[in-house]
Each structure stands twice: as structure tokens, then as C-alpha cells.
Amino acid sequence: MRLNAPFSLPEKTVEYFPILWYTSVKPINGAGAILPGGRTDGMNIFVCIKQVPATNKVQVDEKTGVLKRGGVASKMNPYDLYALETALRLKEAHGGRVTVGTMGPPQAQAIIREAYMMGADEGYVFSDRRLGGADVLATSYTLSQAIRSVGDFDLILCGRQTTDGDTAQVGPAIAEHMGIPHAAWVSRLTVRGDGVDAEQQLQDVIETVHIPFPCLITVEQDIYMPRLPSLKTARQIRDKEIHIQGLDSFLDTDESHYGLSGSPTQVERIFPPETDREHEVWTGPDSADRLREQLRKWKFI
Numbered sequence: 001m002r003l004n005a006p007f008s009l010p011e012k013t014v015e016y017f018p019i020l021w022y023t024s025v026k027p028i029n030g031a032g033a034i035l036p037g038g039r040t041d042g043m044n045i046f047v048c049i050k051q052v053p054a055t056n057k058v059q060v061d062e063k064t065g066v067l068k069r070g071g072v073a074s075k076m077n078p079y080d081l082y083a084l085e086t087a088l089r090l091k092e093a094h095g096g097r098v099t100v101g102t103m104g105p106p107q108a109q110a111i112i113r114e115a116y117m118m119g120a121d122e123g124y125v126f127s128d129r130r131l132g133g134a135d136v137l138a139t140s141y142t143l144s145q146a147i148r149s150v151g152d153f154d155l156i157l158c159g160r161q162t163t164d165g166d167t168a169q170v171g172p173a174i175a176e177h178m179g180i181p182h183a184a185w186v187s188r189l190t191v192r193g194d195g196v197d198a199e200q201q202l203q204d205v206i207e208t209v210h211i212p213f214p215c216l217i218t219v220e221q222d223i224y225m226p227r228l229p230s231l232k233t234a235r236q237i238r239d240k241e242i243h244i245q246g247l248d249s250f251l252d253t254d255e256s257h258y259g260l261s262g263s264p265t266q267v268e269r270i271f272p273p274e275t276d277r278e279h280e281v282w283t284g285p286d287s288a289d290r291l292r293e294q295l296r297k298w299k300f301i
């Protein structure tokens with residue numbers, strides 16, 4: 001965690017200091033980002049988005065353990081809408097570009113178009129038969145290679161998790177493959193100096209960390225309310241190109257690192273996790289007394 005000043009003060013310190021001080025403590029995405037290489041052309045942001053079934057009643061293939069996606073309507077993973085909204089707001093505050101990308105079948109172009117309608121500048125579908133059957137490790141490795149093949153990014157944003165695979169591991173794993181720092185479950189993000197202050201909602205505590213660019217963040221749903229796709233933009237982006245890239249565009253073209261052959265895990269069974277947490281529900285007028293009694297018993301008060 002770094003707490004040093006995010007900027008150097010101008011020479012007229014006394015005159016300007018109060019304004020700068022106010023800017024530094026107010027949690028807005030204000031100016032002042034110090035980008036890698038001293039660039040001043042705005043933030044280069046990549047958002048990972050995934051197409052998921054538009055229903056929570058997807059069945060699992062008993063033999064392979066893989067979700068049966070055929071014939072099921074699809075949508076953008078809801079958490080990725082929050083990641084995209086965060087990227088668009090950062091771009092509005094700092095300038096720059098927002099690129100979105102998904103690993104999936106060619107039909108995943110639909111969510112790229114949706115992202116264009118929200119304001120994304122560029123979109124990629126990483127689609128290749130050789131990428132099929134990927135587990136989390138292979139998926140995150142593919143995305144790390146894919147992102148690298150597109151360009152250098154100051155910030156990579158992911159949703160906290162998907163509503164189908166649901167592992168919440170892909171974002172942090174991409175960061176590991178790329179060798180960059182990350183923070184997960186972030187509900188508040190502020191650009192400060194050479195990086196971001198990320199407020200993470202951990203299980204029992206809220207923690208704020210400062211991590212330098214380039215970095216990866218996975219966001220929670222309460223970070224920002226996603227904007228609606230604009231009809232005006234829909235007309236403007238009707239013919240906007242969606243880039244489709246396969247394994248051959250990656251730096252590492254070794255097929256054994258991708259898809260089923262690059263996946264060390266196999267799904268044996270899918271089931272809700274067991275929990276050892278007990279709970280009681282108290283209702284009625286004596287609930288407060290019972291709660292006080294219980295807290296005393298546990299020595300909390």
C-alpha cells in the first residue's frame with residue numbers, strides 16, 4: 001500500500017494548495033493520472049466482457065460437466081456492465097480509449113455491439129475452435145495473450161464474476177499471467193497519481209489499496225449504475241467494425257496452451273457449496289432483548 005502524494009505541487013504552493021488538497025481527498029476520478037512512460041494521451045482501458053445465458057436455468061451436460069449453451073438466449077454478463085460503466089466514466093474524466101474484448105463464439109459479437117452502444121471505442125471477439133473447452137486457467141491465459149495482442153493497456157477491468165461459470169477467478173488469473181498487480185471485488189475506484197486507489201469489499205473488512213498502472217481490477221455491482229445503450233449511438237455504430245481474432249494473432253501460438261489441451265482441470269460434478277454457517281431468525285417484540293442477550297453471551301458487549 002502506498003500513501004505518498006499523488007502529484008507534485010506547483011511553485012505557487014500557498015495559492016493553489018487548498019484547491020489541490022480538496023481534489024486529492026474528494027473521491028472523484030479527477031485529473032492528475034500519471035500514466036506509464038509519462039504519456040498524456042489519456043487512459044488506455046481494456047474491459048473483459050463475456051456472453052452468458054440470459055436465464056439461470058441452464059443445464060449441465062452430465063458427461064462433460066460443461067454448460068449446455070445451445071438454443072439458449074444470451075446477454076452480456078451483468079457484472080461486466082459495471083466494469084464497462086467504470087471504464088467509460090474513467091475515460092470521461094481522463095480522456096483516452098475504451099476497448100472491449102470477449103473470448104467466445106462468433107455470436108458473441110452481439111455483446112460487442114451492445115458495448116459500442118454504451119460508448120466503447122473498439123471491440124474484439126477472440127474466437128477460434130482451438131480455444132474451445134477451456135477451463136479457468138486456459139481461459140485466463142487466452143485472454144492475457146489476446147489483450148497483449150491488441151495493445152498496451154493502463155488498466156484492465158473485469159466483472160467480479162460471471163453468472164454462468166461463476167468462479168470469479170478469471171480476472172485475477174489474467175493479471176497473474178500478465179505479471180501485473182490486481183485488486184478484486186472493488187466497489188470504489190479513484191485514479192490517484194501513478195495508479196488507482198481501489199476499495200475492496202472483502203468478506204469481513206473493507207480495504208483500500210493503491211496499485212500502480214498497469215493493473216487489473218474486478219468490480220462489484222455497486223461501483224456505478226450502468227448506462228442504458230443509446231439509440232442514437234445504435235444508428236452511429238451500425239457499420240462499426242468488430243475485430244475477430246484467433247490464436248494465430250497471439251504471441252504464443254502453441255496450441256497445447258489453449259482450449260481443452262491447455263486445461264488441467266475437469267468438471268466431475270457441479271453442486272451448491274456446503275456451508276457450516278448456522279443462523280436463527282428471531283421475530284416478535286422481544287427480538288432486541290434476545291439479540292442483546294446473545295451478544296453478551298458471545299462477549300461482544
Ligand SMILES: Cc1cc2nc3c(=O)[nH]c(=O)nc-3n(C[C@H](O)[C@H](O)[C@H](O)COP(=O)(O)OP(=O)(O)OC[C@H]3O[C@@H](n4cnc5c(N)ncnc54)[C@H](O)[C@@H]3O)c2cc1C
Binds near residue numbers: 104134170
Ligand atoms: C474442463 C472445463 C471445460 C470447459 N469447457 C467450456 C466450453 O467448452 N465452453 C465454455 O463456454 N465454457 C467452458 N468451461 C467454462 C469456462 O472455463 C469458464 O466459463 C471460463 O473459465 C470463465 O470462468 P467464469 O465464467 O467462472 O468467469 P469468472 O471468473 O466468474 O469471470 C470474471 C470476469 O472475467 C471476465 N471473463 C470471464 N470469462 C470471459 C470470457 N470468455 N471473455 C471475456 N471476459 C471473460 C469477465 O470480465 C468476468 O466478469 C469449461 C470449464 C472447465 C473446467
